Amino acid sequence: MAELGESGDVHKGKGKKRGGVRAKKMSTRIDMTPMVDLGFLLVTFFILTTTMSQPKAMQVVMPDKKIKDPEEKSKIRESEAMTILLGSNNRIFYYYPKQGEELKMEVTYFNKIEKILIDKNKEVLALQRANNWKLPTDTAFNGVYIGIKPTDDSKYENMVNMLDEMKICGIKSYAILDPTPEEIAILPK
Amino acid sequence: MSKVKIPKTSVSIDMTPMVDMAFLLVTFFILTTQFRPDEPVQVSTPSSTSTSNPPEHGKVIITIAPDGRVFFDLDNQLFRSNLIQKMAESYGMTVNQDEINAFATGGSIGVPMKQMKDYLDTPASDRKDYVQTGIPVDTTEYLSNELSVWLVNARIAGNNPMILIKGDSKANYPNVKNVFTTLAKKNVLRFGLITDEEAMPKDLPK
Numbered sequence: 001m002a003e004l005g006e007s008g009d010v011h012k013g014k015g016k017k018r019g020g021v022r023a024k025k026m027s028t029r030i031d032m033t034p035m036v037d038l039g040f041l042l043v044t045f046f047i048l049t050t051t052m053s054q055p056k057a058m059q060v061v062m063p064d065k066k067i068k069d070p071e072e073k074s075k076i077r078e079s080e081a082m083t084i085l086l087g088s089n090n091r092i093f094y095y096y097p098k099q100g101e102e103l104k105m106e107v108t109y110f111n112k113i114e115k116i117l118i119d120k121n122k123e124v125l126a127l128q129r130a131n132n133w134k135l136p137t138d139t140a141f142n143g144v145y146i147g148i149k150p151t152d153d154s155k156y157e158n159m160v161n162m163l164d165e166m167k168i169c170g171i172k173s174y175a176i177l178d179p180t181p182e183e184i185a186i187l188p189k
Numbered sequence: 190m191s192k193v194k195i196p197k198t199s200v201s202i203d204m205t206p207m208v209d210m211a212f213l214l215v216t217f218f219i220l221t222t223q224f225r226p227d228e229p230v231q232v233s234t235p236s237s238t239s240t241s242n243p244p245e246h247g248k249v250i251i252t253i254a255p256d257g258r259v260f261f262d263l264d265n266q267l268f269r270s271n272l273i274q275k276m277a278e279s280y281g282m283t284v285n286q287d288e289i290n291a292f293a294t295g296g297s298i299g300v301p302m303k304q305m306k307d308y309l310d311t312p313a314s315d316r317k318d319y320v321q322t323g324i325p326v327d328t329t330e331y332l333s334n335e336l337s338v339w340l341v342n343a344r345i346a347g348n349n350p351m352i353l354i355k356g357d358s359k360a361n362y363p364n365v366k367n368v369f370t371t372l373a374k375k376n377v378l379r380f381g382l383i384t385d386e387e388a389m390p391k392d393l394p395k
Contacts, residue, residue, distance in 0.1 A: 039211030046218030
């Protein structure tokens with residue numbers, strides 16, 4: 001840049017004072033354009049390579065299939081239970097099991113499931129309070145028991161979202177189970 | 190006609206504050222960035238409201254690709270070199286020091302044990318392009334379910350690491366179920382699912 005290159009020949013020109021040779025003052029300004037270029041290149045590089053959001057881990061506890069204690073299973077009353085099936089195309093099918101009644105499922109989607117879950121949880125909690133259905137080991141009423149059954153047509157995302165809904169809706173008891181053949185049979189395609 | 194004179198203004202701007210800022214940003218990004226090791230497959234995890242962080246060290250990551258291939262990763266070099274030796278033992282193979290080193294310094298692995306030697310013998314520069322077909326996972330309890338053998342050996346070699354599953358959002362559930370079943374057979378009932386962070390919804394129905 002011109003500013004730098006002008007230290008020039010001091011003996012040039014006519015109107016020089018006699019006496020000592022004085023060096024011309026050098027400009028202290030430096031052209032910073034290349035430095036800025038480089039700086040922003042580095043900024044861009046690091047912005048593009050950095051990963052800001054740290055991955056999170058969702059804790060899952062699977063039911064132990066090796067325990068085949070019939071008493072353990074019968075502890076949940078029909079009126080406290082709800083079964084959710086995850087179908088194809090992000091559809092959710094749910095029903096409330098009732099002995100001796102024909103299986104009938106309702107279909108819903110992820111944007112509507114929260115209300116259904118919260119309402120059912122409230123209903124069950126009220127029922128449990130009214131009848132004092134509480135295990136001696138429990139400190140609080142448990143609320144609804146939910147069986148989540150992802151079918152073979154569902155995606156991994158559906159399962160993770162459903163587990164997340166459990167947390168969002170404050171449901172304490174849920175398990176990932178396999179759908180029964182009867183449930184699969186009546187599932188709309 | 191007389192020309193209107195426009196006073197000349199200097200075109201040079203003082204760039205010092207800009208430079209200051211640029212280098213401040215550079216410094217910030219240099220300090221916060223973490224380079225991810227090469228992964229054989231790109232996985233986009235689903236998001237959840239979970240806030241717990243996976244441990245920095247001592248973890249097994251089982252990756253499930255969108256096409257259903259399964260990859261296995263243990264995170265410490267020392268543990269990894271133990272792991273490959275134990276795996277070779279289980280399958281009656283011998284591995285030399287070069288192969289052990291190649292495995293220890295690598296990342297997620299998704300080749301069946303039959304191809305393992307071939308994979309480890311490929312020069313490091315070509316290993317990236319090696320077609321990994323995924324670790325065989327079926328529901329048997331024998332050596333053909335290689336994931337379960339990996340799991341057993343990783344728990345010994347890796348000093349009881351935490352098991353994490355990193356599945357792609359679009360992975361089909363049967364593939365995930367195979368992994369779950371394999372884990373359950375080896376008595377791993379508590380594990381973590383790796384997800385992206387998502388804010389808790391605020392307008393919950395009351």
